[in-house]
Amino acid sequence: MKKKKLNIGLIGFGFMGRTHSNAYRKVTNFFDIPYEPVLQTICGLEEDKSKAFADRWGYKTWTTDWHKVVEDKNVDVIDICVPNNVHAEIAIAAAKAGKAILCEKPLALNSEQAKTMVDAVEKAGVANMVSFNYRRVPAVTLAKKLIDEGRLGRIFHYRANFLQDWTISTKVPQGGIATWRLDVKAAGSGVTGDLLAHCIDTAMWHNGPINNVCAMTETFVKERMNVDTGKVEPVGIDDACTFFCKFDNGSLGNFESTRYARGHKALYTFEINGENASIAWDLHDLHRLSYFDHRDDSIVRGWRSIHVTDGDMPYMDKWWVPGLQIGYEHTFVHQAADFLQGMAEGKPASPTFREALATQQVCDAVLKSARNKSWEKVPR
Numbered sequence: 229m230k231k232k233k234l235n236i237g238l239i240g241f242g243f244m245g246r247t248h249s250n251a252y253r254k255v256t257n258f259f260d261i262p263y264e265p266v267l268q269t270i271c272g273l274e275e276d277k278s279k280a281f282a283d284r285w286g287y288k289t290w291t292t293d294w295h296k297v298v299e300d301k302n303v304d305v306i307d308i309c310v311p312n313n314v315h316a317e318i319a320i321a322a323a324k325a326g327k328a329i330l331c332e333k334p335l336a337l338n339s340e341q342a343k344t345m346v347d348a349v350e351k352a353g354v355a356n357m358v359s360f361n362y363r364r365v366p367a368v369t370l371a372k373k374l375i376d377e378g379r380l381g382r383i384f385h386y387r388a389n390f391l392q393d394w395t396i397s398t399k400v401p402q403g404g405i406a407t408w409r410l411d412v413k414a415a416g417s418g419v420t421g422d423l424l425a426h427c428i429d430t431a432m433w434h435n436g437p438i439n440n441v442c443a444m445t446e447t448f449v450k451e452r453m454n455v456d457t458g459k460v461e462p463v464g465i466d467d468a469c470t471f472f473c474k475f476d477n478g479s480l481g482n483f484e485s486t487r488y489a490r491g492h493k494a495l496y497t498f499e500i501n502g503e504n505a506s507i508a509w510d511l512h513d514l515h516r517l518s519y520f521d522h523r524d525d526s527i528v529r530g531w532r533s534i535h536v537t538d539g540d541m542p543y544m545d546k547w548w549v550p551g552l553q554i555g556y557e558h559t560f561v562h563q564a565a566d567f568l569q570g571m572a573e574g575k576p577a578s579p580t581f582r583e584a585l586a587t588q589q590v591c592d593a594v595l596k597s598a599r600n601k602s603w604e605k606v607p608r
């Protein structure tokens with residue numbers, strides 16, 4: 229198949245810039261999509277690092293001015309991997325320039341800003357997707373299939389955790405290139421937007437819309453040095469957040485995230501309990517899905533640990549042979565494949581900006597609930 233070249237302009241080359249670049253480089257080796265992504269331009273803040281990144285990953289050109297990438301006639305796709313406070317400006321300019329857009333999560337600083345981005349991409353009619361990559365772990369996609377097939381029956385409970393421990397030291401600063409996630413001006417919020425947004429995206433994909441939330445947040449370290457200003461400043465983000473919620477289908481949700489769970493680096497887990505069956509998953513063992521089915525004969529009934537590697541499992545026919553697993557980086561390859569395939573077919577790849585706006589609205593309601601110490605309705 230002769231593939232059409234699709235030139236990628238990637239803005240921001242931190243951790244996420246690397247996962248996305250790696251995905252574009254690998255996607256056509258494994259997936260039959262009609263496009264050949266070309267790493268056209270990389271854009272970062274510093275000249276020497278931008279050039280070094282271009283050399284290492286094979287970008288044809290580099291720049292330190294994102295406007296040039298958006299205006300570049302040779303660029304077809306704008307991939308946004310910069311801190312959250314710059315997403316909106318770049319995405320709106322890219323939409324006006326008619327580019328397809330893949331944007332890192334969370335979509336924006338808040339839902340008001342996210343709405344302006346949805347309006348811009350929908351008005352321009354450009355392809356748009358938000359990088360909630362964990363949906364594309366094969367075991368997580370399998371969970372969606374099992375739920376959609378009705379195997380769980382009526383769902384009663386959805387609980388999810390995302391636990392880390394990297395900000396416990398009071399010496400970790402806020403702001404700057406490495407620690408912008410701790411600066412509310414750059415991040416919009418703390419664990420709610422950064423980590424719980426993943427859990428909320430997956431949960432609403434699995435279990436439908438969330439309508440009411442009741443939350444509590446805490447900022448354990450109240451002041452940190454700000455790398456950008458050189459001053460010790462109040463910390464404006466939530467270090468930890470716990471919330472309860474109700475889903476439209478009548479089930480109850482229970483979510484927790486913190487960066488203060490000593491010993492946990494990226495422990496994203498969820499468990500779903502239905503009338504007939506339950507499902508559990510753990511990012512530290514990401515290729516396994518735990519499944520319990522009450523309809524099994526009682527003498528063999530118990531939790532099964534499904535090794536999600538066979539060719540009939542989601543995405544797995546594209547990789548190795550049964551029993552050989554894949555990992556974190558592959559979720560981004562799957563994302564690139566789905567995004568590019570969606571573009572080729574003129575179908576939006578999920579989650580679109582509009583779907584990510586719904587996640588942002590839950591995050592906003594969670595933060596409002598914690599501030600007001602009250603249940604909050606999620607606006608639609």
Ligand code: SOE
Binds near residue numbers: 392422423494
């Ligand atoms: C934060 O530490 C972080 O890198 C998030 O920003 C990512 O979205 C998450 O996948 C892993 O943790």
